[in-house]
Amino acid sequence: MRGKVYEPLPLIGKLMSPAHDTSSVGTRYNLNTPALVLDLDVFERNVATMAEIIKAHGKGLRPHAKSHKCPTIAQAQRDAGAIGLCCATLDEAQIMAANGLSGILITSPVTTGYKIGRVVALAEQTPDTMIVVDNPDNARNLAAAAEQKSLQINVLIDVELGFGRTGVTSPEAAVQLGNTIRNLPSLVYCGIQAYGGHLQHTVDPIERLDLCRQAHRRIEGIMDALASIEMSPPIVTGGGTGSHLIDAQEGPFTEIQAGSYIFMDAEYQTVIYAEGEKWPFDNALFVQTSVTSTNVPGFVTTDAGTKAFALNGPEPRVITSGLEVTTYEYAGDEHGRLHLNGANVRPSIGDIIECVVPHCDPTVALYGRYHCVRGDKLVDVWEISARR
Incomplete structure (x- = not known):
């Protein structure tokens, strides 16, 4: 054995x-x-392979630390060329920053007063940290807390892609939030996040390709709306392990947020990668x-x-x-x-x-x-x- x-x-x-x-x-x-x-041995091959795939398509790789929750692994990904890392929670982000990691994107809105105070402290410690927002009130609360500390917080507009979890649900809502952010000096607009968690485990590759293309069109509609108010997103971040190749080849993303690829699991083994490909x-x-x-x-x-x-x-x-x-x-x-x-x-x-x-x-x-x-x-x- x-x-x-x-x-x-x-x-x-x-x-x-x-x-x-x-x-x-x-x-x-x-x-x-x-x-x-x-x-x-397998982990290192996985890390190197994804880095090569994303680089070959001219995108950045900002892997998701929610998969591993380990600063040692995050550093290995950075060493292989990742431009930063994603964190699902504020706890993850603070621990990664405490271990010397930067380029952190917090991928869920943080809304309570206590947590917003922690975001401000994190921005003071690691100024290039970014966080998503999907609500004007949340943006104003973040801005007020940052202003008290004479700081600026980097924000991205979160875009909902059909999962029904977080994110603005229309181009009009994106424009409204964009205008709010623009009028808050303590916030720095960095772009948009559009993550389709429900796309990642679509088993059939043809169906997954069609769903990803629908998502891409939705994202492009948001981008066009923001461009109309001179807020074209410098960063368009999203995608995951299941959709990484589609998103890298033809999506509007500037960077990919894949995470599970370093480990893989039984769930991903039920997903067909691409027609005729393992x-x-x-x-x-x-x-x-x-x-x-x-x-x-x-x-x-x-x-x-x-x-x-x-x-x-x-x-x-x-x-x-x-x-x-x-x-x-x-x-x-x-x-x-x-x-x-x-x-x-x-x-x-x-x-x-x-x-x-x-x-x-x-x-x-x-x-x-x-x-x-x-x-x-x-x-x-x-x-x-x-x-x-």
């Missing part, structure tokens, strides 16, 4: 603490399960679990239940050699059930099982660290410090 054993390699990032010294563990198969395992990214992130009981015929019980996997995706996919035909089922908070489905191998007590995560972003939020491996060797441990 194990592959080639690699020679020890230099550590990549700073270890969390002596308690996580990799020399005391040695291999990826001697971890405290459930454990989150990151294959660094995904250029491979699975790099796994949950490792161990067998705790084998008494019932037809399945074995593991120690990874609903607290170990995100539940808003397909079931985990088993990749352990000889067990690929098995299916994974949750059997409670702390237990999983591996249905053998006639597999030639029956796991024994204490055996290690590895699964592709169902949905990477919320699964990562359940863990405190990545166990970083090359082959069978554990080479580092990275803290997931922005998972709040």
